[in-house]
Amino acid sequence: MWAEQLLSLAGRDSEREASDKAWLFCWFVVFHFMVEEWILVTNRVPGGDAMTIAGNALTHPRSLFAYTLTIAFILACFRRTRRLAVALAAAVIFGVIAFETFPGTANHSYLQLVILILAACFDPEHGEERIVLLQGCRLVMVVVLFYAGLKKALFGTYFEGQMFAVLFAESGRYGALRWILDAVDVTRLGQLGGPAAGAGPYRLTSPLGLLLSNAAYLAEIGCAAGMVVARTRKLAAIAAIGMIALIEIFAREVPFGIFFTTLVLLFLPARILRGAVVAFVLADVVMVLTRLEIFPWWEFV
Amino acid sequence: MRGRGRFLQQKKRLLAVGLVLFAIWPLVQHVLVMRYDVNPWKLAGWAMYCLPTPKPRLWIHTLGPQATEISWETESPELRDAVGRFGQRLWVFGGLAGTPARVAEMVLADRPEVAGIEVTATRLVFEPTTAVFRTQTRTWTFARDAAD
Numbered sequence: 001m002w003a004e005q006l007l008s009l010a011g012r013d014s015e016r017e018a019s020d021k022a023w024l025f026c027w028f029v030v031f032h033f034m035v036e037e038w039i040l041v042t043n044r045v046p047g048g049d050a051m052t053i054a055g056n057a058l059t060h061p062r063s064l065f066a067y068t069l070t071i072a073f074i075l076a077c078f079r080r081t082r083r084l085a086v087a088l089a090a091a092v093i094f095g096v097i098a099f100e101t102f103p104g105t106a107n108h109s110y111l112q113l114v115i116l117i118l119a120a121c122f123d124p125e126h127g128e129e130r131i132v133l134l135q136g137c138r139l140v141m142v143v144v145l146f147y148a149g150l151k152k153a154l155f156g157t158y159f160e161g162q163m164f165a166v167l168f169a170e171s172g173r174y175g176a177l178r179w180i181l182d183a184v185d186v187t188r189l190g191q192l193g194g195p196a197a198g199a200g201p202y203r204l205t206s207p208l209g210l211l212l213s214n215a216a217y218l219a220e221i222g223c224a225a226g227m228v229v230a231r232t233r234k235l236a237a238i239a240a241i242g243m244i245a246l247i248e249i250f251a252r253e254v255p256f257g258i259f260f261t262t263l264v265l266l267f268l269p270a271r272i273l274r275g276a277v278v279a280f281v282l283a284d285v286v287m288v289l290t291r292l293e294i295f296p297w298w299e300f301v
Numbered sequence: 302m303r304g305r306g307r308f309l310q311q312k313k314r315l316l317a318v319g320l321v322l323f324a325i326w327p328l329v330q331h332v333l334v335m336r337y338d339v340n341p342w343k344l345a346g347w348a349m350y351c352l353p354t355p356k357p358r359l360w361i362h363t364l365g366p367q368a369t370e371i372s373w374e375t376e377s378p379e380l381r382d383a384v385g386r387f388g389q390r391l392w393v394f395g396g397l398a399g400t401p402a403r404v405a406e407m408v409l410a411d412r413p414e415v416a417g418i419e420v421t422a423t424r425l426v427f428e429p430t431t432a433v434f435r436t437q438t439r440t441w442t443f444a445r446d447a448a449d
Contacts, residue, residue: 001310003317103343103393110345114323121312128309136316140323144347147327151341151348154331156429166353166427195355195425200433251350 009228010138011267015127020270022130023082025137026119028262028277030076030089033112034069035284036255037092041066042291050292062100068092083123090116108256114140115263134266141263142224145240149220161204161213169202170194176250182206219243227267237267258283338395338437353434356392357424359384359401361408364417364444371408371418380407391422391439405443417444 045056075085093113122133157163167174169189185206226236248257258280265273289295330346333339341348361371373384383404390398401420420441425434
């Protein structure tokens with residue numbers, strides 16, 4: 001059957017592995033999306049001490065979505081209501097897209113919605129369904145990763161480091177890029193500043209910068225392709241995780257990085273996913289404490 | 302059990318069809334980007350960080366021998382909201398965003414002495430080959446008779 005063949009591109013877990021992974025994955029994504037939504041709410045309130053920020057966040061109009069995701073998370077902690085939790089979380093994300101962000105919705109919200117819909121449609125507590133659920137989630141991730149790389153190549157903005165140059169020139173947020181640029185590029189791009197009519201050329205001369213710029217799309221396409229071939233699957237997944245970690249050093253979109261890495265981890269044994277989830281939960285807690293200004297502030301979204 | 306098995310087979314087929322559509326859509330989105338200036342960062346094309354896409358800026362001028370600029374930023378919240386919404390649509394949908402007819406309607410309703418208005422949107426477009434930004438301008442004209 002062609003559907004089986006297509007799904008088999010993502011590999012097939014044993015019943016034991018699928019059993020260990022599926023519920024943990026569903027639980028974690030609901031937890032992570034809940035944390036992310038609360039962080040988004042706190043981003044909309046004035047700063048101050050932790051109690052002030054928390055109080056403002058808890059009473060902000062946007063917190064309705066966060067409260068609903070909190071209910072979803074509570075439901076996700078129980079086996080019987082886990083699928084309901086995922087469906088509720090999917091409804092929340094859909095609500096955010098439909099009533100708040102569309103048409104300017106960030107792509108990662110669409111990815112969240114697709115994954116949650118998958119998890120709601122396939123029972124993580126049923127043998128064959130959870131195997132199919134994991135296959136579906138892996139293939140969705142592979143498609144996203146492949147196109148992230150292909151589109152970079154199609155637009156041609158990475159062959160001469162053009163995109164890196166613009167990001168570095170326009171915003172201090174990507175200041176870490178200076179580690180891969182030579183002094184000439186740092187000076188020239190600093191003088192160029194952000195986008196303006198006639199401004200440019202925004203391209204790199206630094207060998208390391210050019211190397212990494214071209215490695216970016218090659219790695220994305222290569223890892224995606226490698227993950228659908230049985231022999232290279234695990235290696236490609238490990239390489240993808242390394243690549244995501246490297247990207248996050250510069251982009252610092254940590255919540256998305258955690259979510260996407262969790263999807264990649266579905267290709268690896270359950271024990272690795274378990275260890276990673278522990279680390280990711282801690283990271284989420286740190287992000288919340290940072291947003292409450294209990295820890296020193298740093299940009300991570 | 303047999304019923305569940307058949308249902309699962311149907312769900313697998315649906316999933317497979319969904320995955321194929323999910324894999325095709327970014328190509329469709331790419332065509333929309335290239336032909337209609339749709340924002341590559343949006344609409345699930347997975348082209349984030351592929352092309353700098355600054356937001357457009359909007360200006361409103363009255364028509365006539367003494368054309369003046371209307372500072373929409375200092376106008377009513379309703380007009381600011383309408384301009385903001387159109388600007389957002391323009392940023393995401395590009396050439397598919399439609400026209401700022403609603404904005405024109407509101408301005409002309411507030412200014413009965415004005416014969417018409419012109420809405421101008423400028424945006425910076427990045428050219429990968431030259432690595433330079435250039436300006437792209439779009440203009441919509443609304444005369445009072447036509448708008449009414």
